[in-house]
Amino acid sequence: MTPAPTSATTRQPESRTDQQTLLAVPALSDSSELIANAEVLATFLARHRHTMLLTGAGISTASGIPDYRDRDGIRRGRLPVQGAEFRQSEAVRKRYWARSMIGWPTLAQARPNAAHLALAALQQHARAGALLTQNVDGLHQQAGSREVIELHGNIHRVICLQCATQFPRAEVQQTLQALNPELAGTLAQPLPDGDAQLEPDAHTDFHVPACPRCGGMLQPDVVFFGDGVPRARAEVAEQAVQQADALLVVGSSLMVFSGFRFARMAAEAGKPVIVLNRGVTRADSLLTLKMEFAAEHMLPQVLRQLGIAALTEAQVEAAEVEAGVQSAALSDPLSHPLSRT
Numbered sequence: 001m002t003p004a005p006t007s008a009t010t011r012q013p014e015s016r017t018d019q020q021t022l023l024a025v026p027a028l029s030d031s032s033e034l035i036a037n038a039e040v041l042a043t044f045l046a047r048h049r050h051t052m053l054l055t056g057a058g059i060s061t062a063s064g065i066p067d068y069r070d071r072d073g074i075r076r077g078r079l080p081v082q083g084a085e086f087r088q089s090e091a092v093r094k095r096y097w098a099r100s101m102i103g104w105p106t107l108a109q110a111r112p113n114a115a116h117l118a119l120a121a122l123q124q125h126a127r128a129g130a131l132l133t134q135n136v137d138g139l140h141q142q143a144g145s146r147e148v149i150e151l152h153g154n155i156h157r158v159i160c161l162q163c164a165t166q167f168p169r170a171e172v173q174q175t176l177q178a179l180n181p182e183l184a185g186t187l188a189q190p191l192p193d194g195d196a197q198l199e200p201d202a203h204t205d206f207h208v209p210a211c212p213r214c215g216g217m218l219q220p221d222v223v224f225f226g227d228g229v230p231r232a233r234a235e236v237a238e239q240a241v242q243q244a245d246a247l248l249v250v251g252s253s254l255m256v257f258s259g260f261r262f263a264r265m266a267a268e269a270g271k272p273v274i275v276l277n278r279g280v281t282r283a284d285s286l287l288t289l290k291m292e293f294a295a296e297h298m299l300p301q302v303l304r305q306l307g308i309a310a311l312t313e314a315q316v317e318a319a320e321v322e323a324g325v326q327s328a329a330l331s332d333p334l335s336h337p338l339s340r341t
């Protein structure tokens with residue numbers, strides 16, 4: 001085994017050797033190296049009181065939600081559904097909803113992990129500002145985070161493309177199972193975004209539910225690949241970057257441009273950009289500092305360094321209740337799909 005990798009690297013280009021070393025040596029939560037890096041990050045957050053947070057799939061893997069990409073930033077598995085083909089092809093909608101019905105329980109049962117909780121605690125203690133997430137799993141709200149901007153929407157909501165009514169995804173799940181009892185209870189390999197591996201012929205007879213109000217087409221309230229982020233939502237995110245004095249990226253390779261552009265915007269404005277992510281990122285050349293540790297190990301240690309207590313179970317439960325109420329009340333004014341660019 002090679003020795004532990006140097007983790008706090010300043011503007012250091014990735015080399016093949018570095019990547020191999022990182023793959024070979026998992027960062028240990030109690031290692032002195034992790035503690036040293038946590039100290040650096042804690043000091044940084046103490047000095048930059050308006051640090052904006054940007055999170056990606058890597059923060060949710062410890063909650064059992066699969067990541068899209070490996071450490072080289074290469075996409076795993078089959079291509080995701082494209083928004084245009086979803087809306088144009090009934091066969092694609094059948095495939096999407098069949099796989100989504102099977103994959104949903106994994107997402108529905110996911111709970112925030114130590115990294116989500118630590119970011120919420122940082123916000124509550126005014127050590128971090130707005131939180132922009134590329135994730136659609138809603139785990140930041142469940143963890144008690146405030147000022148969450150869901151760049152790509154929220155998989156816990158479904159929207160009618162005709163009358164714009166929003167429905168809780170959990171409610172649509174009941175309809176899906178009632179319409180497709182032969183598939184209900186199927187166990188399948190979970191994939192990102194509530195997708196699941198399913199035999200190709202399993203969805204040819206699948207019954208796709210329509211809007212119970214107008215009969216219109218239902219779509220999960222997420223930005224599909226190939227679709228743009230709604231303009232109003234992107235503007236909120238841009239304003240948050242402008243108001244921040246630094247950016248901390250957690251668990252994202254920033255390979256998708258809609259997330260990367262915020263890191264670039266911060267760097268171009270001369271604001272320090274720190275990444276906490278295991279593996280290559282698209283923004284490596286822009287970074288002030290890169291820390292290659294698992295967020296669920298690193299961030300609780302940062303809290304300790306700052307003397308901040310993690311949220312209590314009661315606080316998390318209260319946040320979960322509130323997040324549930326929010327998704328049932330469907331109160332996100334920025335999620336209207338008709339405004340997508």
Ligand SMILES: [Zn+2]
Binds near residue numbers: 163
């Ligand atoms: Zn409708």
